[in-house]
Amino acid sequence: MKLSFLRFLLFGLNFTFLSACSSGGGGGGGSANVASESTYCSSVRTYSPAVTVTGTAVYYYRPTHATAHVLSGNPVSDTIAAAEVVVTDSTGTEVQCSSVDGSGNISLSLPKTAGTYTVKINSRANNALLKASVLDDINANTPYSISKTITLDGTSTTQALGQVTAYARQSESAAIEGAAFNILKQLYKTNDYIRTKISDNNWVAEKVTAYWKAGFNPYSYFGYPSTLLSFYAAGERKLYILGGKDGNVKTSDTDHFDNSVIIHEYGHFLEDIYGKSDSPGGSHNGNMIIDPRLAWSEGWANFLQAAVQGTKNYADTAGYCNDTVETSGSCNLQIYFRLDESGATTTMDAVSFAGEGVYRELSVTRSLYKSIATPISTNTSSLAAGLPFSEIWTIFAGSTTGFHSSAVHFRNSGKFIGLLNSVVNTATYSANQAAWNAILTNEKQPTDTKYYANPVSLTPSAGCSKFPISLDPVTQSSSRSNQFRSNHFYEYYYNGSTNDQISLAYSQAGVQTIDLDLVVYKQDYIYFEESDEDNGKTNSTYVVRSVRRNPTFESGTESISMTGQAAGFYIINVRAATYGKITAQLNGTATYTLNETATGKVLCPTY
Numbered sequence: 001m002k003l004s005f006l007r008f009l010l011f012g013l014n015f016t017f018l019s020a021c022s023s024g025g026g027g028g029g030g031s032a033n034v035a036s037e038s039t040y041c042s043s044v045r046t047y048s049p050a051v052t053v054t055g056t057a058v059y060y061y062r063p064t065h066a067t068a069h070v071l072s073g074n075p076v077s078d079t080i081a082a083a084e085v086v087v088t089d090s091t092g093t094e095v096q097c098s099s100v101d102g103s104g105n106i107s108l109s110l111p112k113t114a115g116t117y118t119v120k121i122n123s124r125a126n127n128a129l130l131k132a133s134v135l136d137d138i139n140a141n142t143p144y145s146i147s148k149t150i151t152l153d154g155t156s157t158t159q160a161l162g163q164v165t166a167y168a169r170q171s172e173s174a175a176i177e178g179a180a181f182n183i184l185k186q187l188y189k190t191n192d193y194i195r196t197k198i199s200d201n202n203w204v205a206e207k208v209t210a211y212w213k214a215g216f217n218p219y220s221y222f223g224y225p226s227t228l229l230s231f232y233a234a235g236e237r238k239l240y241i242l243g244g245k246d247g248n249v250k251t252s253d254t255d256h257f258d259n260s261v262i263i264h265e266y267g268h269f270l271e272d273i274y275g276k277s278d279s280p281g282g283s284h285n286g287n288m289i290i291d292p293r294l295a296w297s298e299g300w301a302n303f304l305q306a307a308v309q310g311t312k313n314y315a316d317t318a319g320y321c322n323d324t325v326e327t328s329g330s331c332n333l334q335i336y337f338r339l340d341e342s343g344a345t346t347t348m349d350a351v352s353f354a355g356e357g358v359y360r361e362l363s364v365t366r367s368l369y370k371s372i373a374t375p376i377s378t379n380t381s382s383l384a385a386g387l388p389f390s391e392i393w394t395i396f397a398g399s400t401t402g403f404h405s406s407a408v409h410f411r412n413s414g415k416f417i418g419l420l421n422s423v424v425n426t427a428t429y430s431a432n433q434a435a436w437n438a439i440l441t442n443e444k445q446p447t448d449t450k451y452y453a454n455p456v457s458l459t460p461s462a463g464c465s466k467f468p469i470s471l472d473p474v475t476q477s478s479s480r481s482n483q484f485r486s487n488h489f490y491e492y493y494y495n496g497s498t499n500d501q502i503s504l505a506y507s508q509a510g511v512q513t514i515d516l517d518l519v520v521y522k523q524d525y526i527y528f529e530e531s532d533e534d535n536g537k538t539n540s541t542y543v544v545r546s547v548r549r550n551p552t553f554e555s556g557t558e559s560i561s562m563t564g565q566a567a568g569f570y571i572i573n574v575r576a577a578t579y580g581k582i583t584a585q586l587n588g589t590a591t592y593t594l595n596e597t598a599t600g601k602v603l604c605p606t607y
């Protein structure tokens with residue numbers, strides 16, 4: 001299956017979340033001859049007498065056209081940042097280690113000995129500015145490098161190295177090292193942005209490895225050479241950046257100069273390490289109802305790339321065009337959207353109903369982007385709250401009450417925005433509150449988990465005002481259930497010992513009867529489609545209990561027992577059966593209550 005649109009998270013490298021990709025994959029694509037990445041050069045030597053060598057490190061990249069949003073025109077230059085520098089003498093002996101600074105400058109000390117020396121810059125960093133490696137292959141694990149040779153006369157105390165350059169054209173260098181250094185630069189820019197915004201000059205993200213090769217699709221490692229994509233392998237701390245297909249970088253989809261994609265995937269790494277992720281992965285196209293955990297994860301990564309780049313756009317390109325030297329390229333815009341559009345009128349992931357934004361990744365993206373956007377006038381704009389990024393990061397990486405806390409389950413935008421809302425509604429941000437509230441209204445984002453993972457607790461029925469609750473489902477044009485309109489999801493804790501008997505009691509109203517099902521999922525579940533079940537596929541291993549009835553008149557009770565299940569958090573899913581039904585067959589509502597029959601109490605929702 002071609003996963004449309006934004007790049008996705010690859011969880012556990014086992015593809016269990018991809019129903020269409022459950023066979024034919026196979027491992028990590030590696031062989032028995034896997035080499036370890038070489039040791040980073042960190043032994044800085046002191047020489048006396050010495051010669052100081054200075055120079056600059058530069059890479060070329062293909063720019064994105066300002067209005068067409070495709071890779072267009074001749075390559076332009078930028079400075080390499082934070083990269084490893086290794087110096088060897090004429091015998092190949094290492095004589096110095098250093099790093100390029102954040103502005104592309106090189107300054108290092110060499111022995112005041114006449115001879116020829118090679119200064120090599122590698123596409124990796126392990127310093128206070130960045131910890132990352134951009135490598136060519138999962139078996140060789142070799143960084144890209146550019147180098148320059150200098151000759152010392154044995155008398156001078158200074159020596160100019162000049163410029164060391166990585167190129168973006170295949171005609172100038174077949175490996176296109178400029179692309180590797182562009183990937184490294186985007187990781188540096190992200191670190192520098194976070195450092196600056198949280199006012200911590202000592203902050204640097206943990207080590208990440210990015211695999212990229214010109215003309216190569218990294219999904220080939222896993223058995224899918226025709227599915228072109230970049231992705232992050234959760235738990236592996238590895239990014240895979242699309243370099244093209246079958247050697248083609250001129251017309252194929254590539255991502256090595258698509259900075260939106262690179263930072264997006266790095267955003268997933270940061271989420272994995274600092275924010276924690278509950279995303280089940282899976283397909284998404286930026287214009288569909290999806291699992292709220294996936295919507296949050298993709299929305300965060302979309303937002304981060306815009307924040308780091310200081311742009312309101314997201315662009316993913318294929319090929320390139322208008323190069324005066326390499327004229328055979330052709331460009332195409334794969335994906336483009338703006339983050340400042342109104343959630344009510346945008347053509348991408350428009351939202352119509354209260355709470356719907358929790359299920360739409362671009363609504364999540366727009367909400368976060370607009371929250372840090374600065375109003376363009378002294379009047380508060382409904383699309384710009386002007387909040388500092390630091391407040392978002394504090395919640396994102398917070399280990400006590402933030403998203404990194406082990407006490408947070410089923411992470412979604414309702415939980416995150418609820419935490420951020422508590423910060424905004426303080427005296428510190430009184431001037432931002434009107435704009436913030438307008439954003440939430442426009443994007444249909446709640447400040448609680450009412451619309452997903454609503455916590456339930458045992459309560460005497462007389463003390464629960466939330467029930468009965470109505471479900472008004474809609475049909476789908478495909479086999480996917482509308483998780484927002486046709487499902488309700490509740491966060492439920494089972495202690496592992498009591499005889500919990502969960503009962504769904506419901507009645508009907510309307511022209512047609514609505515069939516409700518009761519499903520209980522494990523905490524790390526992947527949603528199991530009714531269509532899969534109806535077509536003979538066995539229940540997902542993530543479903544711990546489920547019951548379906550199909551009587552002539554849908555009114556009554558469906559029950560399951562939790563006896564035998566481990567203590568922990570679960571999701572109770574009240575699901576309307578919509579598969580194979582047309583709109584006329586869903587012209588009604590089902591009103592229900594969740595009971596715990598062993599105690600005679602109800603599982604009362606918090607919101």
